[in-house]
Amino acid sequence: MTGMCFMKNNSNNDRWVVSVDLPMPSLKDNTADVDRLVCALEQKLGITGITADLELMRVIPDMLRRWGYSARCVLFSDGVHTTLTGLLDPAPDDIAMGLAVDLGTTRIVTRLIDLESAKTAGETSFENPQTAIGDDILTRIHHASSTEGLEQLHGMIIGGLNNAIRDLCAQAGTDSKNIHAIAVAGNTTMTHLLLKLPPGWIIREPYIPAVNRPGMVKAEALGINANPMARVFLFPNVGSYFGGDLVSGILFSGMHRLKDTAILVDVGTNAEVVLGNRDWLVACAGAAGPALEGGVAQIGSKAGPGVIDTIFIDPKTKKINFDTIGHKPPLGICGSALLDLIAQLFLNGFIDIRGKLVPEKLREKFEQTDGIPQMVVVPAEQSGTGMPLRLTQPDIDNIIRSKAAMYTILDTITSSVGLGMDDITTFFVAGTFGSMINPKSAISIGMLPDIPLTRFKVLGNSSLEGASLMLSSRAPSKEIGSIQSRITYLELNVNQEFMNRFSAAKFLPHTDRSLFPSVPVPEQ
């Protein structure tokens, strides 16, 4: 507890736990207990309109008297309304926790945070239980078209979150009743399913969500095990295809406060891109293809023991050197290493500027089975499966389409505001996959623009980090709404110009080599 005390005395005064010492009531100052408390908080925070639940009002008079009119107040806000979600003993034994949630389509990551110290008390992640219904969003939205289906999908997330809460609380030696605030960053559909909002109109033209700014709801109303007064804040969506997870990412990047223009890219199945600075924000999203995540190529594999995560072709010997997770015999290759491999193959002339395998260069590594050109990356004798690990021409074509889509999106959004890639001062790369890619490889294949490597900033799970930020300090609650409302969402029109850009980007690194001066010309 000494540590906590230390944190308390040095605490950031912008936390959600706010200490107040109220003037004692007297005949000359007979303000009611709740009003006295609310008034002191409003003065301290410089806001108005703080509310408290009836359940809390009922116990405040006794609590204040027991504590000599001092208390630590737990607040939470969606930037519009601020609520008192609990009262703690002025002595620092009582704790208030927050739960940050990255509500991913595939994985859900939760982090328990001490609201007073902003320290992480635990983190856990689990597969989104809705994958039992369908891996992709579309299947789930169709499933949700019946009341029972929606109820089921909703119940699955709540069940998953409650399990995570139980585990995190056990791990941290605390009780779920100590959780007063929950911040959830998810895409538009996941946010709808969590709230049991009908998601059907999201995918039907003109693509209208039920709500973009749900604000705060009671955890109890959703069936989430937490303090009865706890509030759940949902990061607002910008539209059907630009969700609260990205708004959370922008918050974490801080690009909305920068004078210079930055870009934020969440690289995944979808490429979601935000461009802007403290004055304006433009966003778009487009399918970049699942190829980039390495889940589609035959050789591709999710990270795990025996999966190649480092790969390098010796320019002299042309030998493919690699390492695997746990230094086990290789079973597959992870997405980021796959990009490295493509870059290395291209720089060493094993594939040409169209991404086609070059048999003359590959020699014994080249094979053709059932008319499909392919290359052996790891021979059978080195492989953990006893079979050669092969990269096929269709796999490469897939990756090239994906990287071209990514570049085209970046190209389109910057051009739309009259900027060039050089104007981008900071290039934030977000998302689990994004965090692992090597920008140099991504530049070599023309997926990311050829700007100085120092401009790239890897954000990691920016959606979770943004949600954590929301729980660590009060300031973000005031910023989030303005981030959401400032974003101009650019509908990507797949018109002739887009297709021209896309075609030009399907080369390695690009048909216009002058755009990639740093990428060496491969040997012919």
Added chain:
Amino acid sequence: MTGMCFMKNNSNNDRWVVSVDLPMPSLKDNTADVDRLVCALEQKLGITGITADLELMRVIPDMLRRWGYSARCVLFSDGVHTTLTGLLDPAPDDIAMGLAVDLGTTRIVTRLIDLESAKTAGETSFENPQTAIGDDILTRIHHASSTEGLEQLHGMIIGGLNNAIRDLCAQAGTDSKNIHAIAVAGNTTMTHLLLKLPPGWIIREPYIPAVNRPGMVKAEALGINANPMARVFLFPNVGSYFGGDLVSGILFSGMHRLKDTAILVDVGTNAEVVLGNRDWLVACAGAAGPALEGGVAQIGSKAGPGVIDTIFIDPKTKKINFDTIGHKPPLGICGSALLDLIAQLFLNGFIDIRGKLVPEKLREKFEQTDGIPQMVVVPAEQSGTGMPLRLTQPDIDNIIRSKAAMYTILDTITSSVGLGMDDITTFFVAGTFGSMINPKSAISIGMLPDIPLTRFKVLGNSSLEGASLMLSSRAPSKEIGSIQSRITYLELNVNQEFMNRFSAAKFLPHTDRSLFPSVPVPEQ
């Protein structure tokens, strides 16, 4: 329904039911459904921060599509937060009701109001079921000191309100689900008991309520049968002895908007007085004694068949003329007629300026039993009880103490701001009892100041009327908070000066006759 249509077309545009025609969503305008609705409402009302319950958000997308993006929205606000409590079909078949509640210690009066036309759809009143626990507030507060006791008292009001709602809805041919807004005006203790807030500190020095501004709570959270989204607004209290019922009364009187100074008096067991104008408001409350309500004098009786409500002494014949409710033989005399009687007795010399019965004048009407002087008001042969109806000297003394207390309170509050009675341009008399008294009689005995009769305005049940006003238009929600915060509550110090004023007021009409020039000098 034609009437409703008519009302709708000519409707006050400040009602809680607001029609909106939303722009249809399109690829160019893909604002989410809820946000689209909220935004339109915020623009129309010129406010921000309108919220909707999750349950409503879940159905809004389908409702809007069914109605072609038109709807009538039911809103409610406590002046700080505005909530969407329902959505109605744009066709006027759907109705939204409000319930105004005067939550009295003794009687509870409820009125059903159409929120769109502001027309009354029914009214009912019932005895506060809590009287089974105790007639007076103090007994109930003591009973509420245990959790079970508080729960019981709370349940009694809720049960009573639910019965009233059932009756009113049956009577109006509507369903309780159509009730979207409830406005409750009660004294501080009754407000606490309705909300199940611990009332114990109200009566212990320094007299601190749990909350003065509870704002809005969900009807559902209180167990009130209404629409699941319905909100209950509680008129704010000023302090332990100045409750929301009086704030509601001020709202109804409109004195807070007047340029000239007015006074509002709620005459009952307590005399509650507010003095002020659009710039300032001063209030105080003091025990005026139950004598004024006629419940204490032996002869006194609550209004009912056979109760004297009109009484007049012929100045020539000295005969006591009276009439009763239903013209039945007299059983007793109601409070207002009792004041008339005292005034008449005084003006005809039957009691002297100290209020003492004058045997020489009363002659055969005078009696003395067990040493108690008394007079026969109605002889046995005329009485409905077969016994004479008598007024005793202690009864008169009680009334004189009460009227003196009332005048002293009025005198003290006006003096405290440096005003005289002549400065009072309008004298609002509120409360059921207050509505029935004859100001001329009240002046004759020196209970009310001697100002022109035209300045007296009888408000009736101002607490119920204020609550009705709150449901009839949106404007009051913005005024109520400022009324409450502007009131300076004057603690009546029963010091030497107060006692001096009180002693002087114990004469008929007053020791200082110059204060009552209109009252004729009685014959000696």
